[in-house]
Amino acid sequence: MSSADSIFTGGPIVTVDPNHPNPTHIAVTDGRIIAVGGDEVLDRRGGGTEIVDLGGRTLLPGFVEAHTHPTQDQMMFTDLVVDIRPVTTCPTADDVLRTMKRALAAAPAGRPVIFYGWDVLLQPGLPDPTLAWLDELGPERPIIIWQNSGHLAWSNTAAMNNAGLADSTPNPVGGSLDRDAGGHLTGKVYEAPGVLAVAGPILFGAVSGPEALAEQQASLAARGVTMCSDMGFSPQMRPVVAALYERNLATVRMRVYEMSTTALKTDYPLVNGDDLFQQIGIKVWVDGSPWVGNIDTSFPYLNTPATQALGLGHDHRGHANYTREQLDEIVGAYYPQGWQIACHVHGDLGVDTILDTYEQALAAHPRPDHRLRLEHCGAMTAAQYRRAARLGVTCSLFVDHLYYWGDVLEDDLFGKDKGGHWVRAKSALDAGIRISFHNDSPVTQEEPLRNMAAAVTRKSRTGRILAPEERITIDQAIQAQTINPAWQLFAENIAGSITPGKYADLVVLDRDPRAVDPDDWHGIGVHTTYLAGTPTFQA
Known part of the structure; x- marks a missing residue:
């Protein structure tokens, strides 16, 4: 037997592999796991083997983020974007307005400024960001306010001029440019195609190298993430991503989904990339965001x-x-x-529509392992999960909605029945669907442990429990942040569990979440993250 480069021991090991339960040691060579078990693993020890003593900490497979936007999220690490999110720097409307005032005063004359994270539900008291107000804030400077969901933005005249938008500009397919009664642009734009029409020229012009994306990936590694998707990848980002990996700046594996366009084609080959980076699918949006009002439901919003x-x-x-x-x-x-298809959908009517589309496609082009996806699934019903399961469709749930917006969902938007049953994780599992959890960053910051806690407890920030019958077990929650998303990303053969032959993509937590009350998981720290056996983050 070949000797190991390193052997991990001295703490609980959660493999997420039923064939290797509760081992005491794992051995790693050339970045891959070569042995999982008991004292016999020590037979792999050689003269150069490093013994990694966990010191009572817990070893798990690295977390996998099935739905995020790293090439968008990297904008938060540039000097053009100011963070005003309620979940990070600006919990109140006063915080938002104060931050905006300071940022505009400090920015060089004429330089564009994008404010990301506007949310009137979590930051009550914010003014209406009208075109007149934004023009007053910066008559010569492009200014954009991006709503926290990412599905809506407001821009001033300078920003529209910078993007070449005029009253005669047609609406992009899948998005819209708001107009007043006279047909004049108001500066308000909806959905990714609309938002990118005004913000794209600024963002793509600001990102010319991989440095910001390297910072974004480092932030993921600090949360224990070793693999992520990019749900809305633009071909314009290919040179940036290529430079990231060529210069060995990457700390996270990526599986990307190119945005569908009116051309209805991609120039990228179906077989591409490697274990670090691959394009595996196409992203489309059925509807929008519950916080904007544009989700396709059979029921109305509350008044x-x-x-x-x-x-x-x-x-x-x-x-x-x-x-x-x-x-x-x-x-x-x-x-x-x-291509695999990943479709954003929240409303129950929208779910019916995309499942009809998927069923038609499957009938015309049967494929036993298609792994067609639904994303977020806010108002999806138990019956719809059962139908999705029959079609072989898998779902990634934005379970963090329960934590941050749980009270809002029940009290302000949809009521106890519809809002309280948002993201029915238990119904999905009962239907036989392999689910994952995600944060959809930059909407909420990456936090796998909080996602798992929200699914296990279904508690909002105030402690309210939403639809307790939809709670799931701790083991099910761990699977939804490890092996299940790896499977959704067609990467279960290399990641998602501590299994011989897979990469040593690992995370060491300060405490074992199985032995800690989920209400206290926020206090569990990430000690070390490994990608192919190499530390990418150390506390």
């Missing part, structure tokens, strides 16, 4: 001060971004080529 602050009318109902025919065309263009 509350909060929905009034969102600008929603009486008994407001959201809508879809695409017709059924458009979705059929998009999926019909990419899926027969072999």
Whole structure:
């Protein structure tokens, strides 16, 4: 037997592999796990073997983030974007306005400024970001305020001029540019195509090298993440990502999904990349965000001060971004080529529509291991999960909604029945679906332990429990942040569990979450993160 480069021992080891339960040692050579077991693993020790003493800490497979936006999130590490998120720096409206004032005063004359994280639900009291107000803040400077969900933004005249937008500019497919009664642009833009129409020229121009993306990946590694997706990847980012990996700055594996476009094609080959980076799919959006009012539901929003602050009318109902025919065309263009499809959807009507589209595509082009995906799944019903399971569809849940917006969902937007049953994790598991959890960063910061705690307890920040019958077990929650998302990303053969032959993508936690009350998981620190046996983060 070859000797190991390192042997981990001295603490609990959670393998997430039923074939290797509760080992005491694991051995690693050339970045891969070569042995998992008891004292016999020590037979792999050689003269140069490093014995890694966990010191009572707990070893797990590295966390896998199935739905995030690293090439968008990297903007938070540039000097053009100011963080005003309620979940990070600005919990109140006063904090937002004070931060904006300081940032505009400090920015060089004429330089664009993007404020990310505006949220009238979690930051009540914010003014209406009208075109006149934004023009007053910066008549010569492009200014954009990006709503925290990422599905809505407001821009001033200088920003629209910078992007070449005019009253005659047509709406991009899947998005829209808001206009007043006279047909004039208001500066308000919806959905990724609309937001990128005004913000893209600024963001793509600001990111020319891999440094910001390296910082973003380092922040993921600090949370124990070793693999992530990019749900909305732009071909314009390929040179940046290539430089990241060529210069050995990467600390996280990436599996990316290119945004669907009106061209309905990608120039990237289906077989591409390596174990560090691959494009594996195409991303599409059925509807928008519950915090904006544009999700496709069979039920109305409540009539509350909060929905009034969102600008929603009486008994407001959201809508879809695409017709059924458009979705059929998009999926019909990419899926027969072999691409996996990942579809953003919150509303129950939207779920029905995309499942109809998926069912039609599967009938025309059967594929036993397609792993077609639904993303977020806020209002998805138990019956819809059962239908998805029959079709072989998998789901990634934005369970962090329960923690940050749980009270808002029940009291302000949808009521106890609809809002309280948001992201039905237990119903999904009962239907036989392999689920994952995600943070959709930059919407909320990466926090796998908080995701798992939210799914196990279904507690909001105030301690309210939403639909306790939808709680899941700790083991199920760990699987939803490790092996399940690895499987969704077609990477279960190299990551997601501590199994011989897989990469030593590992995380060491200060405490064993199985032995700690989930209410206290926020206090569990990440001690070390490893990618292929090499530390990428050390506390």
